[in-house]
Amino acid sequence: MACLAEPAVADLRFVAVGNPNTGKTTLVNALSGSSLRIGNWPGTTVEKVETCFPVEGRRACLVDLPGSYSLAASTAEERLTRDELLAGRPDAVFDVVDASNLERNLYLTLELAELGHPVVVALNLLDEARARGLELRPEILEERLGVPVVATVAVREQGMEGLVKAALRARPPTVRLDYPEGIESAVARLEPLIQHPSHRWMALAALAGEPIALEEPAARLVETLKVELAARGIDPFLQIAGTRYQAAREIAQSVQASRPGAHRLTEALDRWFLHPWLGIPLFLMGMLLVFRFTFEFSDPWVHWLGRVQEVLGGWIAALPLPGLVASFLADGLVGGIGTVLAFTPVLFFLFLALSFLEASGFLARSAFLVDRLMKAMGLPGRAFIPMILGFGCNVPAISATRTMESFSDRLRVALAVPFAACSARLAVFTLFTSIFFPRQAALVVFGLYLLGLLVGMLTALALGRLTPPSEAGSAMELPPYRIPTWKVVWRQASARTWIFIEGVGGAILVSVAAVWVLLNLPPGEISQSLYARVATGLTWALGPLEIHDWRLAGALVPGFVAKEVVIGTLGVSYLQSDPVAPLGLLEGMRGIATGLGEALWATLLAFPSLLGVPGLHLPPPEAPEGLAAALSTSISRSGALAYLVFVLLYTPCVGTLMALRLEFGRRWATLSALYQLVVAYALAFLAARIPL
């Protein structure tokens, strides 16, 4: 992503506004050329897209505001859009309008007109409107609104030049709505008291009951006016909204020479995807596809990164450095960077899938299909996808909660997700069940998955009881099926991945380094290290769980870095095995290069496996030789079960914790970690009491 300087004073400031699903994101991308900056709005996780481009010798910066149906905001994103529009004076507002849906889109346009900003209308999705047999007369729209109207097809980058040129001619709309007499006279009294350029919109909003905090004489007058209107039987909200709808409808009808026909593709696809019996099975197959796409396509790349890390570690070990320094560089530094990078392929493929699902219209359908199920937990239908993803990896699952609108719903899902047994935990499960429960291995692992699911669901349910339900309800649009452009999906996915790495990388590095210090200081035998001391302390706390061996208790600490590390640490502490075998320079390079080839090849090979039938067998445990024998004598079967339950439920990993912090702030991340520890301890305590 190219980084741009902050706009200078003389630059033109543009903002893009429009209903969701009107192709606004695509349009901003089409305008941007190659310089696009994607980040978050300060203090939120709402995505902020900004781009600068030259216009007739000047530089223009365009900020994409979150999609809104109205300036009377009902979601956090709409609120952000409204606040931005009230706070600044843009040189032009790009109002992106869906040509086949003028009636609803013009409602927002009429509100913009009342704000008084210069507006240019992008009549987008014109190809779709034509395909639906809709004849439009843009010149009439231009005349009625009094602003330039430009026909565009954002996916084919048509009309972009005209749009930018027209933005220079943008002017405040001349259209003016006449409200019923009672409202107009109230506005006339209120308006002079409001010292804001958008005084007309503000006066109307205040009368309609919007949370507009006005200064003193005006605020008092609003209350008086409301009482007066109520006494005359006037409901300002209904009358104001009603007048706007009527005007929008009337303008839309004058612009359309015919009524739009049905969206053929959408009708045809929905007949199958939302079918009373086939809908759910097809949806589940689709979910499996997304799941596999995310995890099977990223897997070869995670392996390759691991290989690179090994080779680098080997090279460093071969350098003429004091043992401790080399070890720190290899295990602490390279290991830490490797841990951070290991998340990137998974996140990238997930974000690719999510961007596609969102822009194509499939995400909204999935919410429609499973809404009833999720409602039982007091959650919206959109909660389903993050919950399912949790079984692959908790980190992207938490990022995926972004597709939900209400903060409290998102938080509840995000606090439930870490209990979903991710694939990293599976490695520990298979090793322990193969040692302690060889006959019932599958049953025990299945039971653990179920336990995780149950605890997660109960968590979401209990939190739902504590927080009030989202007041805006769950009504939403099912946008027509559309084919997103590769460019937009790719850019969005890479930007989202980068935001994660930036926000989370530091903390992961620090925790990997801290674990290195524990394991390696003071130098010498591991049984003399800080780690052994901490672990011995832990056995005191874990005694009631029938976990008495310090090496087992200790492995839970590095398990916080990543669950895969549990087994590695057990290997080191039981067998003193040194996993790094240094490779020669050439050999290592060759290893990296062939690994790259293999990863590319494996990604290609993953295509057919997308469609295969899921296998139900457990993967064989991956562990150093001799570890099984050493472990089998170090803990009882009850203790082993308690250990598994604890590993299932306690703080999954630093990545998950940091993802929580990135989305919800430090406080919620800490609280969630503590909560998981308490739940894990309590349930492991119970598990240790099961007579085996």
Add this chain to the structure above:
Amino acid sequence: MIWDKEAFISESYPGLDRAPEESALRERDPETMRCLTELAMNEEALVHAVGGPHLRARRIMALGLSPGARVRMVRRAPLGDPLEFDVSGCLLMLRCEEAAGIVVEG
């Protein structure tokens, strides 16, 4: 910037204690008016009033289901609950309890 938005927008909603469903139901004429949920598959009607808690009603109206709009029942979700409606060419999903607060005529 000439305007401090913090000072002007408060997140509480004073004066929004009005319950629109009451007025909507009072005006309801049992002869010609029904709830949105009572529409048959593919049946069309005209929206008369939108009830329910204020924020919710406002959102539903913003989605295009406002008094005066034509609405058609499209389908019910496989598990029975959310309903899909066509509002002048645009598809919306509403939970039954939300649709029950909307009065239609015709």
